[in-house]
Amino acid sequence: MTDRYASFVQSGVGRGLVKRLGLPDPPQLRRYRSGDPLIPGPVLLGAAPGGRLAGGIGKLLTAAGVELRDATDVTPGTRLGAFVYDATGITDSTALRQLYDCLHPHARSVLPSGRVIVLGTPPTECSTPRQATAQRALEGLTRSIGKEFGRGVTAQLVHVTDADNPGTATSLEATLRFLLSGRSAYVSGQVIQIGAGQAALPTDWDRPLDGQVVLVTGAARGIGAALARVLARDGAQVVALDVPAAGDELATVANDIGATAVQLDLTAPDAPARLADHLSARHGRVDVVVHNAGITRDRTLGRMDVDRWDQVIDVNLSSQERINDLLLERELIPTGGRIVSVSSIAGIAGNRGQTNYATSKAGVIGLVESLAPVLTERGISINAVAPGFIETRLTARIPLVLREAGRRMNSLAQGGLPVDVAETISWLAWPATGAVSGNVVRVCGQSLLGA
Template sequence: MADRYLHLTGTAPGRFLTRRLGLPQPVGLRRWSLATPSLDGPLLHLTAGGSLLGDTLAPVLAATGLEVVRRADRPAGIVVDATGITTAAGLGGLHAALHPVVRSLVTGGRIVVLGTHPSPEDHHQAAAQQALEGFVRSLGKEIGRGATAQLVRLAPGSAAPAESTLRFLLSPRSAYVSGQVVELTGAAPDPVADWVAPLTGRTALVTGAARGIGAAVASVLARDGAQVICLDVPQAGEELGRTADRLGATALPLDITAPDAAERIAAAVPGGLDVLVHNAGITRDRRLANMPAERWAQVIEVNLDSVLRTTDALLEAGTVNRGGRIVATASIAGIAGNNGQTNYAASKAGVIGLVRSLAPRAAAGHGVTVNAVAPGFIETKMTAAVPLLIREAGRRMNSLSQGGLPIDVAETTAWFAQPASTAVNGQVVRVCGQSLLGA
């Protein structure tokens, strides 16, 4: 459904009226396309309080394709290396670096602060580095004009593991991601032969792929070079076939809750899977006092239990290849809760628990990363059916004052899926325009 308010604020009379009334003024977001593959302008590289990255950061920033400069009147992106801040007093360097330039950031620009992991042995360093999180989350709510702010925590010594993450965050692909904290391990990235199609030679399976977010995920993975298998329930077979045909993909009609689902998936991919995306999900909304047991059980079974069961079976059987990527779909409902969705929120919070627990063990035992996207208000047929006032609240209650699109979830999933994203593990990234709900 079209966002008429967003269209209104894109006109001169609309801007005047909404400014006079003190209403939100969203800016149309610039997303990736062949015509707009990168940000339009230079990347300003600043340092606050010294650096733990040495000379390893410069080539990684250069790899983003942006012109990296130390001074710029209208930067499209700003990266601040704050890895060397270890004291409360040192935080003044962050203010000194950004205060003079933050107003000059272009519409739809990007700010990325680089920090390091808070130390359990040094509470002064831990306090200073944790302070960066509060700073970035607040900055994301201040800068407006479609701009975003993120914090990336790196292991000391080298910026190389951050290349795929900085390529994503400093590009139009991350248009609806803001106020996020991404913690990277020190794992070396797998090589990428072609950054235009980084998934070339890889096989990906997407559940719930017939329509909506799942179809968008399948489309972006195919665009990035993957051979995609689109899975959905047999009842959606006709729509599933159309989606698969459009992408040159394979359709796999299968109920993911079936006892033999994992075995049938394994049989469909004799060469194994490189990317497994758990996107299938349902809602059966009702307040707990009015919720029959079967509504509770259906949501838990589809959204959580089937994810646990098939993931375990596919890892144990070796169907997910070494260097593989597992991406699950959580939700901000699992972070903040939602009225009438105790079953749905429980299932999505369960997905977050799965990711945090399994990620280090999957990496150590199978060479596989496990991450999750947590969408907020995304413009789909489901949200189009939400009553008008609730729909408008969902759209406006975030730092970007608009709903996201399925492509936004898909682009984040594709970043997780890249071979170079080895250091991105155990992360839950909200795709919500920095929703005012939740952490």
């Protein structure tokens, strides 16, 4: 679906009109293309005294081909691709001034689609109340930067638990590569938790899923089809699943990327067993399970019949629980495996006329949060993505005024693309991000809803 307003803004006439009238100004986002540098410009790396991450980060970014600068090495007029700041050394609110002193002089020097990444310690793991207070304050800083800098610049806070753990260090590198690159174009204002866990460095960062068997449900169209293609591009052997009614579209996607197509209604009583039998017979395992299948049956609660309620809860939530339970029971998801579920911004903020949908998507978040500590003991990670307004067939049916509001009510002033959700899910599926677990990452351009 074409965003005609965004196209108009990119024209000469449009730019002048937007500037004069103060209208929303959707920037052209930098998205991933094979062969592009990780970040198109030097990265200013700063650290508070006593920070525990900057030294290791400097080495890994240099190895990734990033040009690093420190505050003394940035001359007036230098355009920066990104700020990366190690704030783990901030132990008191007065020390927040150090971050201001580093960022303030160069805040207007960030290139379009640049990145701001602040690294901190989870407040729950701080040794004193003052340290926890200061670390919690970083969330307000990064979310405000994401709304202030404009021009496609995004800002994130990354909480790092144990940098000396090999799995944590590997997952930190993978997370930085994702956040600095064009893969994270529509992700902003997020707090990402990296704990201790198993993670494996890829042989080739351009194919971080080489050798991985990945199941994608709802793969015939929209986000699911984009996801299947991104996962295959990243090296995965994709098992693409959808309902029999979508068989032709599913076959097209599978044939395009060399995937296996499975036609199955996930709400059927024998669906988990049939799926488990297929994965066991064809692959012997499934390294990554992506629960993308979902439906909407919208009505206000007072007008909603019970079938609409039951169908949405069953497809969007209960089927995920049944499949997870059986695959885990049969040990088809091995140590180092990943589960990624698709939630929604509606599950965070709610939405009028979608009580069934919002309930199911909030339940997906609950599923991730409750299973994460259990699966960590088995060396398996579980996370969710929560898309905001994404340009799909479904959003194309929304009335024009509501559609335009959905597109503009975020820091990037535009809707996301299916590939934006797919890139985020692929990152969470990488073996290198095994220590990223229990997260709900919003792919919403930093929506004003639920922020």
